[in-house]
Amino acid sequence: xxxxxxxxxxxxxxxxxxxxxxxxxxxxxxxxxxxxxxxxxxxxxxxxxxxxxxxxxxxxxxxxxxxxxxxxxxxxxxxxxxxxxxxxxxxxxxxxxxxxxxxxxxxxxxxxxxxxxxxxxxxxxxxxxxxxxxxxxxxxxxxxxxxxxxxxxxxxxxxxxxxxxxxxxxxxxxxxxxxxxxxxxxxxxxxxxxxxxxxxxxxxxxxxxxxxxxxxxxxxxxxxxxxxxxxxxxxxxxxxxxxxxxxxxxxxxxxxxxxxxxxxxxxxxxxxxxxxxxxxxxxxxxxxxxxxxxxxxxxxxxxxxxxxxxxxxxxxxxxxxxxxxxxxxxxxxxxxxxxxxxxxxxxxxxxxxxxxxxxxxxxxxxxxxxxxxxxxxxxxxxxxxxxxxxxxxxxxxx
Numbered sequence: 001x002x003x004x005x006x007x008x009x010x011x012x013x014x015x016x017x018x019x020x021x022x023x024x025x026x027x028x029x030x031x032x033x034x035x036x037x038x039x040x041x042x043x044x045x046x047x048x049x050x051x052x053x054x055x056x057x058x059x060x061x062x063x064x065x066x067x068x069x070x071x072x073x074x075x076x077x078x079x080x081x082x083x084x085x086x087x088x089x090x091x092x093x094x095x096x097x098x099x100x101x102x103x104x105x106x107x108x109x110x111x112x113x114x115x116x117x118x119x120x121x122x123x124x125x126x127x128x129x130x131x132x133x134x135x136x137x138x139x140x141x142x143x144x145x146x147x148x149x150x151x152x153x154x155x156x157x158x159x160x161x162x163x164x165x166x167x168x169x170x171x172x173x174x175x176x177x178x179x180x181x182x183x184x185x186x187x188x189x190x191x192x193x194x195x196x197x198x199x200x201x202x203x204x205x206x207x208x209x210x211x212x213x214x215x216x217x218x219x220x221x222x223x224x225x226x227x228x229x230x231x232x233x234x235x236x237x238x239x240x241x242x243x244x245x246x247x248x249x250x251x252x253x254x255x256x257x258x259x260x261x262x263x264x265x266x267x268x269x270x271x272x273x274x275x276x277x278x279x280x281x282x283x284x285x286x287x288x289x290x291x292x293x294x295x296x297x298x299x300x301x302x303x304x305x306x307x308x309x310x311x312x313x314x315x316x317x318x319x320x321x322x323x324x325x326x327x328x329x330x331x332x333x334x335x336x337x338x339x340x341x342x343x344x345x346x347x348x349x350x351x352x353x354x355x356x357x358x359x360x361x362x363x364x365x366x367x368x369x370x371x372x373x374x375x376x377x378x379x380x381x382x383x384x385x386x387x388x389x390x391x392x393x394x395x396x397x398x
Contacts, residue, residue: 007034007329010096010106012086014040014070015048016311017112017300019391020318022079028326031078037104039082039096044069047388049311051138052180052348055259056188059142063135065388073391086113089273091293108325111267111275111282111298112314115173118263122158124241131260132181133174141259145185149194151256154246155182156203158238158263163277166306168362170212171205173264173301173309176345178202179209179221181259186228187350200229201253203236203246212308212343214361214368224349264309267302277304286338288321294328297321307341307363342367346380353377 011021018038025036050066074081084098095103117133119125130144131137160173182202189195202225209218209232225232237249246253266280275296277283281304283291288303290296299321300314307313316339323336342360349355356376359368 004033006032007107008105009034009036009108009110010104011036011038011110011112012040012096013112013114013300014038014042014081015045015112015114015300015314017114017314017318018110019045019073020315021110021112021299021322022077024319024322026077026079028322035080036077037080037082037106038074039084039086039098039104040070041083041085043071043083045391046135047384048133049177050384051132051135052177052184054132054138054142055145055181055185056350057142058146059139062139062142065384067135068388068391070391086269088269089275091273091275091296094295107295109296110318110321111270111296111302112300112318113267113269114301115264115266115309116268116280118158118161118265121161121263121265122238122241125158125238125260125262126241129241129258129260131262132177133261144257145188148257149189149192150197152199152201152254153185154201154203154253154255154258155185155260156236156238156246156258157205157261159205161263161265161279162306163279163281163304166304168211168306170306171207172211174261175204175206175210176310176347178204178261179225180347180349182230183224183228183347183349186230191351199231201231201233201255203233203238203248203253205234205236205238207235209234210345212362213345213357213359216368217357217359217370220355220370220372221347224355264301266304270302279304287324287336288317288339289324297325305341307339308343310344312344313341340365346376348377348380354380 009025011018045068047066082101084100087099088097094106097103130141155178157172157175157178182200189198240247270276271280282298282302283304284298288297288299299317301309320336320339327333327335341363345357347355352374354377356371361368
């Protein structure tokens with residue numbers, strides 16, 4: 001009997017979603033049955049949730065616990081890795097194009113490249129205004145924190161460039177780290193007895209903070225911000241950023257320093273490809289499968305849905321997507337359950353304390369868990385340590 005040919009899976013991106021996709025593919029298929037190619041512009045993965053500690057960690061030690069070298073992971077998983085920049089896709093030919101390599105063909109494609117930072121979407125906003133979304137930016141922020149602990153520090157997140165038909169509608173794509181950094185900075189200043197000389201303000205375009213959580217969660221967070229004397233400005237309609245002011249629709253916010261989570265927009269290389277929704281986001285069904293191109297799946301931030309754009313969500317979506325493709329290929333497998341969005345967040349507030357939130361109420365569910373204390377804090381620390389030690393090869397996600 002002739003052996004079936006080796007199929008080729010192509011994974012775009014190697015952060016939370018991409019690593020999880022690769023882990024599940026190799027868990028289900030041997031290299032003789034499935035060849036896997038991963039394309040990314042980074043040799044290392046940064047555990048970005050850990051970058052919030054730019055607010056209370058020295059810059060020379062910040063990256064030590066969040067940097068994951070990927071080469072040993074690829075070797076162990078017997079994966080071909082292309083260090084390159086993705087520039088285009090032809091879904092009809094089943095080819096992906098990069099800046100430096102020949103076109104890469106695929107039998108199944110998993111897009112996990114995430115969203116694109118939209119620094120250009122607010123006039124005047126630029127990389128030098130600081131942030132925590134990438135390692136080099138977090139190091140720079142940590143350095144300035146040590147040099148200039150006093151004065152007016154503004155934490156701001158930009159809006160999300162999303163389709164109008166997303167339901168529930170969201171105004172911001174990545175808000176949660178903003179509150180965590182503000183609270184950690186507040187606690188750091190209190191411990192160093194410098195809080196009275198500092199002013200902390202949080203700006204968000206959201207009508208209600210933490211849009212993906214319930215009113216009970218929002219109330220808990222607002223109480224915490226009020227207790228810590230952290231000023232909150234919601235519905236921030238950004239008009240311009242200068243070196244002295246952030247101009248909103250009806251007011252100006254003066255500042256000495258800023259920490260930004262930039263606006264989020266769809267993946268720029270996908271625009272006009274016939275794969276995206278017109279804005280760079282990839283439409284999918286509840287199994288993360290593209291509605292027009294059944295051999296294409298998308299997981300994580302790049303999906304055209306108002307689902308939580310967070311690492312845990314990408315990992316769960318990866319499991320659903322891979323198992324759905326495996327079910328299609330081998331009908332003897334049980335069809336997986338569709339993806340059910342839920343909001344999972346552990347908010348560190350300083351001194352070994354954290355707020356744990358698990359909720360699906362915004363997405364039509366009835367489950368919600370809210371816990372506060374050291375147990376929540378240590379649960380997050382254990383997850384981060386385990387994840388960074390295994391390069392994301394965690395078969396534990398539900």
